[in-house]
Amino acid sequence: MSERLVAEAFVELADTLVDEFDVVDFLHQVxxxxxxxxxxxxxxxxxxxxxxxxxxxxxxxxxxxxxxxLQQQTDQGPCPECFHTGRPIAIADLATxxxxxxxxxxxxxxxxxxxxxxxxxxxxxxxxxxxxxxDTRPGxxxxxxxxxxxxxxxxxxxxxxxxxxxxxRETLAEQLQTALTSRVIIEQAKGVIAERRQxxxxxxxxxxxxxxxxxxxRLSELARAVVDGSETV
Amino acid sequence: xxxxxRGRIWTQIGRRSLGTPVTVAHVCAAAVPGVGVDGAGxxxxxxxxxxxxxxxxxxxxxxxxxxxxxxxxxxxxxxxxEDGPVLIIDLDAPIHLARWPVFTPAxxxxxxxxxFALPLQVGAIRLGVLDLYRARxxxxxxxxxADALAFADAAGMLLLEGAGGxxxxxxxxxxxxxxxxxxxxxVHQATGMILAQLGISAEAAFARLRAYAYANDRRLGNVAAxxxxxxxxxxxxxxxxxxxS
Numbered sequence: 001m002s003e004r005l006v007a008e009a010f011v012e013l014a015d016t017l018v019d020e021f022d023v024v025d026f027l028h029q030v031x032x033x034x035x036x037x038x039x040x041x042x043x044x045x046x047x048x049x050x051x052x053x054x055x056x057x058x059x060x061x062x063x064x065x066x067x068x069x070l071q072q073q074t075d076q077g078p079c080p081e082c083f084h085t086g087r088p089i090a091i092a093d094l095a096t097x098x099x100x101x102x103x104x105x106x107x108x109x110x111x112x113x114x115x116x117x118x119x120x121x122x123x124x125x126x127x128x129x130x131x132x133x134x135d136t137r138p139g140x141x142x143x144x145x146x147x148x149x150x151x152x153x154x155x156x157x158x159x160x161x162x163x164x165x166x167x168x169r170e171t172l173a174e175q176l177q178t179a180l181t182s183r184v185i186i187e188q189a190k191g192v193i194a195e196r197r198q199x200x201x202x203x204x205x206x207x208x209x210x211x212x213x214x215x216x217x218r219l220s221e222l223a224r225a226v227v228d229g230s231e232t233v
Numbered sequence: 234x235x236x237x238x239r240g241r242i243w244t245q246i247g248r249r250s251l252g253t254p255v256t257v258a259h260v261c262a263a264a265v266p267g268v269g270v271d272g273a274g275x276x277x278x279x280x281x282x283x284x285x286x287x288x289x290x291x292x293x294x295x296x297x298x299x300x301x302x303x304x305x306x307x308x309x310x311x312x313x314x315e316d317g318p319v320l321i322i323d324l325d326a327p328i329h330l331a332r333w334p335v336f337t338p339a340x341x342x343x344x345x346x347x348x349f350a351l352p353l354q355v356g357a358i359r360l361g362v363l364d365l366y367r368a369r370x371x372x373x374x375x376x377x378x379a380d381a382l383a384f385a386d387a388a389g390m391l392l393l394e395g396a397g398g399x400x401x402x403x404x405x406x407x408x409x410x411x412x413x414x415x416x417x418x419x420v421h422q423a424t425g426m427i428l429a430q431l432g433i434s435a436e437a438a439f440a441r442l443r444a445y446a447y448a449n450d451r452r453l454g455n456v457a458a459x460x461x462x463x464x465x466x467x468x469x470x471x472x473x474x475x476x477x478s
Contacts, residue, residue, distance in 0.1 A: 050378055051379045173318065175317065187422050188421045188425040191424060195430055227356070
């Protein structure tokens with residue numbers, strides 16, 4: 001991969017971390033950059049709901065098949081294992097782990113994926129979620145690629161914390177819940193737009209995000225306005 | 234959510250209701266020893282602007298709700314406005330006096346030192362806030378926070394079900410509580426689609442979706458997938474929700 005692309009990605013992500021940025025939008029950007037720079041087919045971010053399960057908060061595409069695959073890992077699969085152990089998980093060939101996670105492997109393979117990686121998102125001693133990478137080709141990512149992936153996972157964590165200056169543990173807990181709620185509001189808004197415009201969920205998300213960008217609004221704020229009916233997209 | 238945690242929380246609530254229909258008061262009563270706090274209160278949004286205290290377990294919890302309603306400031310007000318919990322481990326720290334200049338001294342005088350405000354909401358559907366307080370400063374442990382969030386989930390579910398003022402149907406509640414698909418992305422997407430089909434609020438759309446799933450004895454996530462897949466619409470003129478042929 002080109003060093004210029006990597007540098008550009010980190011500059012772009014750092015630029016986003018200014019006042020009033022949107023956490024879900026930022027995490028979406030991280031996943032898009034992951035897919036691009038790590039040369040994998042898709043990427044997603046799952047965060048702890050602080051009740052013992054993981055929830056999807058962002059994905060490189062909003063295609064239903066990818067979201068389903070991510071949300072299947074509420075408590076079983078490579079991401080929960082990565083989250084609980086705090087260690088990266090590399091599955092070079094999904095065909096070899098059918099006994100370990102039968103439902104997840106079946107779903108991932110039918111979605112066309114052959115390999116999966118999960119990298120922990122950590123803050124000091126806490127693991128707060130995992131970055132999930134999917135590829136259509138079997139094979140383990142190289143050490144260099146994993147290191148870059150881990151750097152992107154760390155950037156995702158920093159972004160989450162940056163949204164409100166993290167003073168203490170309490171603020172991390174607050175921020176995690178806020179991010180998960182934003183994600184739900186965005187799903188609701190996608191539904192409203194999909195129905196009104198007769199679009200699929202991925203197109204609805206692209207339209208919502210594009211409108212937020214061009215009108216200089218936070219993604220979750222615009223999403224709420226769409227659901228409340230105070231604005232249309 | 235961890236199934237054992239959810240089961241344990243509902244068992245604790247059940248011990249308070251003793252077979253009668255579960256109310257927010259039972260959730261508050263169970264949350265006090267369950268989380269390890271001194272008191273709990275729930276403020277419900279009657280409309281987007283009108284708030285009402287539904288239940289408080291003691292004088293201090295009641296006053297905390299009252300100060301926030303009266304002054305329009307405090308952790309509960311912020312939790313509601315910012316879509317996330319506000320966890321204050323020591324209200325006596327100067328930063329909180331700056332944040333809520335009227336509420337903070339009043340709350341301290343009432344006898345609260347730590348306040349944990351947890352919003353009751355499903356995305357854009359904002360139902361209210363669960364406030365927990367302690368007379369002594371100090372954080373919730375990870376486990377206590379997880380339980381507090383689970384009690385908030387329970388209170389939120391009750392408010393959704395009892396939106397019409399009627400106590401929720403306990404069979405329907407139990408059925409929903411045990412549905413592992415209730416957090417799926419499609420459930421929220423379908424809520425948005427039904428909202429647009431019928432021109433109703435998100436809360437009403439979510440209620441229609443749940444009622445349909447319950448009436449047809451299907452998982453919420455499966456019905457939602459049919460709505461998202463455009464195999465099921467809620468605006469058919471036959472007056473009933475209809476499958477598309």
